[in-house]
Amino acid sequence: MSESPDKKTAEPTSGASADDVVLRVEDLSVDFRTEHGAARAVANASLTVRRGQTVAIVGESGSGKTTLAMAVLGLLASNGSVADGHIWFKDEDLGKVSPQRMAQLRGMELGLVPQDPMTNLDPIMQIGRQIDAGLIDNGLRTRRDARTRTVELLDEVGLPEARQRASQFPHEFSGGMRQRALIAMGLSGRPALLVADEPTSALDVTVQRGILDQLTALTQDLGTAVLLITHDLGLAAERADTVVVMYRGDIVEQGPARQVLTAPQHEYTKRLMAAAPSLASRRIEIARERGLDEVLDGSLLAHGEDAVADGATEPDVLVSVKEASKVFSIRGRGLLSRSKDFTAVDGVSLDIPRGSTVAVVGESGSGKSTLARMILDIEKPTSGSITFDGNLVGAGNHRDQIAYRRRVQPVFQDPYSSLDPLYSVYRAIEEPLRAHDYGDAAARRTRVEELADQVALSKGQLQRFPSELSGGQRQRVAIARALALSPELVVCDEAVSALDVVVQAQILQLLAGLQEDLGLTYLFITHDLAVVRQIADRVLVMQEGRVVEEGTVDSVFDSPSTAYTRALLDAIPGKDLELAL
Secondary structure: OOOOOOOOOOOOOOOOOHHHEEEEEEEEEEEEEEOOEEEEEEEEEEEEEEOOOEEEEEOOOOOOHHHHHHHHHOOOOOOEEEEEEEEEEOOEEOOOOOHHHHHHHHHHOEEEEOOOHHHHOOOOOOHHHHHHHHHHHOOOOOOOOHHHHHHHHHHHOOOOOHHHHOOOOHHHOOHHHHHHHHHHHHOOOOOOEEEEEOOOOOOOHHHHHHHHHHHHHHHHHHOOEEEEEEOOHHHHHHHOOEEEEEEOOEEEEEEEHHHHHHOOOOHHHHHHHHHOHHHHHHHHHHHHHHOOHHHHHOOOOOOOHHHHHHOOOOOOEEEEEEEEEEEEEEOOOOOOOOOEEEEEEEEEEEEEEOOOEEEEEOOOOOOHHHHHHHHOOOOOOOEEEEEEOOEEOOOOOHHHHHHHHHHEEEEOOOHHHHOOOOOOHHHHHHHHHHHOOOOOHHHHHHHHHHHHHHOOOOOHHHHOOHHHOOHHHHHHHHHHHHHOOOOOEEEEEOOOOOOOHHHHHHHHHHHHHHHHHHOOEEEEEEOOHHHHHHHOOEEEEEEOOEEEEEEEHHHHHHOOOOHHHHHHHHOOOOOOOOOOO
């Protein structure tokens, strides 16, 4: 986004009496010290949160929404400070309280549910002990009865067999279970204000809905006010009373959630809405209901669907999976325990036509990523077969396997962990060229620069390292690296789920353009059906290792045949909004 939208003065939310006000932020500005001087992250922000109310702050990465929330909690980084303005919590000015009082408030009155449970839970400490410690340190329980309260909290957030779960470690929990544990911690002090910072961004839609339903019920019972930080406007519309839109540190629009998102006044809010997959999916649904073909023609809907559905020509199948299964042996916990078999993929069959996009969707644990790993020849099928361009995958010699690697490439969910932090962008993109003996140094440089241009990376960015790039830029590097050897199939495993909606839209546009220009075939693994609606030709729905539904995107979305698919579709945030087309 090169141009900066004009700032709109935002008025604090009005409503009930002043006695209900839990948080009032007045003209808040936050600066960070850098080697180039002070950088302003939040500028003159004002908002009000009342008892029992949920206020959502939305915006893309870098908009200042998390910085504002951390300023409220007194948890800014060491180089950050409140430069101006006031933060009132009930009748206390948080800028004037002592560090001891602030710590006391965070333990009792202010709660936090952070974004990533794996980096916010101690991996070598049992879940129960981590919650126990918070209760004891904040004086909420004695050591003797802390565990009883911990079990009650885990039970409240919907964890079955809470007493046994309390003795387990974070790696033994699913993503949704870990998030529930963090909610239990955040609500342990029965806070007046809970800050939920992207609490469900990495979870599939059904788990997300269950956790948010639980959070809503708990906060309503307690009368807790919630400050929800999110980039998902559909989620904000469903869960918030008030929406605050931030752009580059400024609040550019705020008001009642449904009003802001159904009739946005600010240009930036309109851009966010256009980029949000959940709202784009809803817009496509409305356009189909009204027969507005001109709206559909301008969408990201894949180009090949109608031709395949009409049966005009027999598709050229690039990948064929026949009755593929994958069984893992799970070792027992005790020394004398026997191993157990776990079937991750159970008799799956699918065809991927050349030049098309096939999406595989399902909840976490449905087997979709294991299926992708088998197609990539990272995992071997226990039974069944996978063929690529008529040849059995994994059956050839070493040279055949190397040739297969050139023709099939992955793009993973987290570009930061899939890129070597010690390699520059140039070296990261060049690495597959080196590994496959592609030309000399000059030829490789030409190819790297060509790839960078294809994914809209500048030459200057080629000398940077992953830590110096945004999430979207890192994903562009991962895509360029995947394209280095001119593959025919690209497997995108949750390739946009960790990105904010604006960057998601950019990456989806990029993938669609590359497919059209290069004739690429995509296997798109995702838990986000809203993204599927935008980019795929066909979709397979997986549950517990099996395909439970398959068809064109239109047929699956418009007439789902299974209760499971209907549940996935119903869980898309914002599905009931009436949006302007």
